[in-house]
Amino acid sequence: MSTAREVVLRATGLTKRFTTRRNVLGRAVERLTAVEDVSFELRAGKTLALVGESGSGKSTTARLVTALEKPDAGTVEVCGTEWTALGRSALRRERRRMQMVFQDPYASLDPTKMVVHTVGEPLLVHEGVRGQERDRRVADLLERVGLSARHLHRYPYEFSGGQRQRIAIARALAAGPDIIVADEAVSALDVSTQAQVLNLLLDLQRDSGLAFLFISHDLGVVRQVADHVAVMHRGRLVESGPADEIYESPREAYTKSLLAAVPEVSPSRRRERAGLVTESSTGEVVG
Amino acid sequence: MTTATAAEPELVSGPTAGPFRRFTRRLVRQPLAFGSLLVIVLLVITALAAPLLAPMDPNATDLVARNQPPGGGHLLGTDDLGRDLLSRLIYGTRITLMAPLIAVGVGALIGVPAGLIAGFWGRTPDWLLSRLADAMLSLPSLVLAMAIVAARGPSTVNAMTAVGLAFSPRIFRVVRGATMSVRHEVFIDASRAIGCTTKRLIAVHVLPNVAAPLIVQATVLLGFGVLAEAGLSFLGVGVQPPEASWGVLLRRGFDNLYMAPFQSIPSGLAITVLILAFQFLGDGMRDSLGKELRRA
Numbered sequence: 001m002s003t004a005r006e007v008v009l010r011a012t013g014l015t016k017r018f019t020t021r022r023n024v025l026g027r028a029v030e031r032l033t034a035v036e037d038v039s040f041e042l043r044a045g046k047t048l049a050l051v052g053e054s055g056s057g058k059s060t061t062a063r064l065v066t067a068l069e070k071p072d073a074g075t076v077e078v079c080g081t082e083w084t085a086l087g088r089s090a091l092r093r094e095r096r097r098m099q100m101v102f103q104d105p106y107a108s109l110d111p112t113k114m115v116v117h118t119v120g121e122p123l124l125v126h127e128g129v130r131g132q133e134r135d136r137r138v139a140d141l142l143e144r145v146g147l148s149a150r151h152l153h154r155y156p157y158e159f160s161g162g163q164r165q166r167i168a169i170a171r172a173l174a175a176g177p178d179i180i181v182a183d184e185a186v187s188a189l190d191v192s193t194q195a196q197v198l199n200l201l202l203d204l205q206r207d208s209g210l211a212f213l214f215i216s217h218d219l220g221v222v223r224q225v226a227d228h229v230a231v232m233h234r235g236r237l238v239e240s241g242p243a244d245e246i247y248e249s250p251r252e253a254y255t256k257s258l259l260a261a262v263p264e265v266s267p268s269r270r271r272e273r274a275g276l277v278t279e280s281s282t283g284e285v286v287g
Numbered sequence: 288m289t290t291a292t293a294a295e296p297e298l299v300s301g302p303t304a305g306p307f308r309r310f311t312r313r314l315v316r317q318p319l320a321f322g323s324l325l326v327i328v329l330l331v332i333t334a335l336a337a338p339l340l341a342p343m344d345p346n347a348t349d350l351v352a353r354n355q356p357p358g359g360g361h362l363l364g365t366d367d368l369g370r371d372l373l374s375r376l377i378y379g380t381r382i383t384l385m386a387p388l389i390a391v392g393v394g395a396l397i398g399v400p401a402g403l404i405a406g407f408w409g410r411t412p413d414w415l416l417s418r419l420a421d422a423m424l425s426l427p428s429l430v431l432a433m434a435i436v437a438a439r440g441p442s443t444v445n446a447m448t449a450v451g452l453a454f455s456p457r458i459f460r461v462v463r464g465a466t467m468s469v470r471h472e473v474f475i476d477a478s479r480a481i482g483c484t485t486k487r488l489i490a491v492h493v494l495p496n497v498a499a500p501l502i503v504q505a506t507v508l509l510g511f512g513v514l515a516e517a518g519l520s521f522l523g524v525g526v527q528p529p530e531a532s533w534g535v536l537l538r539r540g541f542d543n544l545y546m547a548p549f550q551s552i553p554s555g556l557a558i559t560v561l562i563l564a565f566q567f568l569g570d571g572m573r574d575s576l577g578k579e580l581r582r583a
Contacts, residue, residue, distance in 0.1 A: 066480050095482035107473040112495040112576075122481045168477070175481060 008178050008211050009042040009098065014064050014074035016057075034060040036235045038074070042179065042228075045205065047212040049222040049243070051258065052232035058215045061232070062183045065213065066100050067091060079178055096126045099172035103184035105164035109156040115142070115167055116152040122175035141170040145200060162193035169200065181213045186221060198224055219262045223247060231255045313575040320571020323564040330561065334380040341374035346529040354547040363553050366536075367543055375531040376553055382532035383561065386447045386525075387512025391505050393451025398458025399501070403489055405459070406466025417463070420456035428453030428515070429522075436524040443516070443532075446525040450515045454508050461504045465497035472496075499573045506569025510562040517558070533558050 014035055021030035035057040042048045050058050063069040065076050067083050076083045078098050083091060099122070102108040109118055119138045123129040129137065139149035145166040156164060165185065172180050182201070186194040202225060204210055216222050222229060223243065230240035231254065239252045250256045315321050333340060342362070349369035357364045363372040401420075405413040423431075432449035439445045469475065470493065478492055517534020519525035526532045533554045540551030 063476075068476055068480060092482045092484065095480065100477065100480040102473050102477060104473060108477045110474040110478070110492050110496070112498075113492075121478060121483070125482050125487070171477075171481070 005043050007041050008044045008079050010077040012039050012075045014038040014071050016071050033235050038237050040230050042211050044211050045209040046227045047225050048228045049214045049226035050230050056232040057235040062181050062215050096175040098179040099175050099177040100181045101168050101172050101185040104188050105161050108168050114153050119171045145170045161189050165197050179211045183215045310575050317571045319567045323567040326564040334384050337378045341377045343371040343374045345374040345378040379531040379533045386516035387509045389447040390450040390512040391508050393448050394454030394458050397455035399462050402459045402462025406463040407470050420459045423456045441524050443526050446519045461500050465500050469493050469496045502572050506565045509565040
């Protein structure tokens with residue numbers, strides 16, 4: 001077994017409930033199960049896509065995996081370390097192994113910080129790098145994501161959405177992670193920018209063997225990047241497997257209706273797909 | 288907006304220039320704010336150099352020359368004990384500048400950390416601190432000041448510490464509210480995912496993002512501080528005679544308004560100018576910070 005194929009991220013039985021109503025005594029009377037018994041594995045250098053409609057629990061899963069929320073049950077194991085069992089400071093040190101890129105590039109960068117400080121934060125926090133050494137390394141990172149050293153001292157408001165997402169990616173890379181969790185990382189971008197950012201992610205994966213947990217509602221996008229696909233519906237994993245298998249011969253009705261919702265440009269492909277959809281009841285189709 | 292919003296990109300090379308330099312550069316470009324800064328700097332110099340600037344001893348009484356009009360030997364006239372008003376105004380700068388700073392300093396020292404804690408953690412800490420703040424707001428600040436002075440003896444510092452205590456719930460509320468809205472921003476999660484400590488999150492990411500409303504509130508309270516000092520001194524719990532402050536001079540002039548109307552004009556004008564300078568400087572500071580803020 002080669003090391004390139006080892007499991008870097010393993011989620012087992014993740015469950016999360018949110019209290020939606022409390023009685024006068026503050027006791028929970030109504031709960032919403034956002035994620036229930038979700039398990040998956042991600043191998044080094046591979047991309048696992050978590051797909052589903054909005055409200056299916058994808059983003060909550062991302063937050064559970066990255067330890068931004070505590071799961072009610074289940075474990076998360078990153079590179080052999082069980083994150084869910086770590087103490088606070090140990091978890092903080094481990095966090096550099098898995099970094100996150102968020103959906104909204106307008107909200108994920110601190111508006112009061114220059115790019116050099118935003119991207120340099122992981123360097124400062126994990127390695128204590130500051131000053132000119134920091135400037136140099138941040139400039140390198142910016143070049144890796146297609147920006148340049150001349151952007152070091154700019155503020156987020158001076159950048160477009162696509163550029164901001166590149167900054168967010170540079171920040172994630174700064175920690176030197178094995179895994180990047182991309183929560184709808186390209187959904188907020190326009191289509192041409194989307195393609196550029198996706199290509200950037202793929203290039204980075206090829207160059208440095210990063211594993212991606214790619215969360216998206218957009219199966220068209222997922223198709224371009226994913227090795228494996230896991231489909232979520234109402235907080236559960238309904239189907240998972242190699243991407244080609246899921247796209248070519250989906251087993252679950254929900255997966256089929258999800259696939260049917262992808263806009264298709266080519267007329268021949270449309271006809272092809274028409275045959276596919278007829279089996280699933282139209283009432284199940286989700287927008 | 289007064290200045291162009293970073294139309295030309297600054298191609299800064301070399302080591303990272305501090306955000307503070309950017310801030311001051313912008314501040315200096317705003318005429319009103321820069322003028323206010325100059326006024327305040329001049330007043331500070333006046334306060335420091337008072338013995339050199341004052342033409343006479345501010346406490347020397349001359350009962351023969353009482354309530355003299357401006358001109359003659361006294362540029363601004365004399366008060367009801369024959370003391371030179373210009374000298375008293377110059378010496379009074381010291382307390383007048385110091386008093387509101389003490390008050391706002393004490394208020395911020397209590398209000399800012401409490402507001403950050405309540406806003407960031409919410410739930411029980413927030414409930415406790417908010418109820419405490421409500422309780423303090425319901426106490427009349429004058430009564431609070433008198434109680435503290437009764438316990439610790441009359442002095443400017445004691446009186447202004449009390450005013451600062453009364454200011455703290457106002458600062459608390461502003462900081463708490465701003466913190467609550469910043470806490471749920473994605474960039475806070477982003478920094479947590481990087482591995483920042485909570486301390487760093489609050490100090491480096493939350494605090495700068497609540498700075499704008501905080502600065503405005505602080506400058507408004509500086510203005511209130513000047514007036515509070517005048518009021519407390521009038522009641523005899525603040526500045527102790529024969530020491531002078533602008534507030535004391537104004538009150539004293541007010542007592543003699545029918546006999547010598549000129550007495551209250553210089554100190555009144557000075558207080559007005561000082562409060563305006565605080566306000567304009569605060570607005571300028573907020574705008575200098577605001578350029579980095581995300582436009583929705």
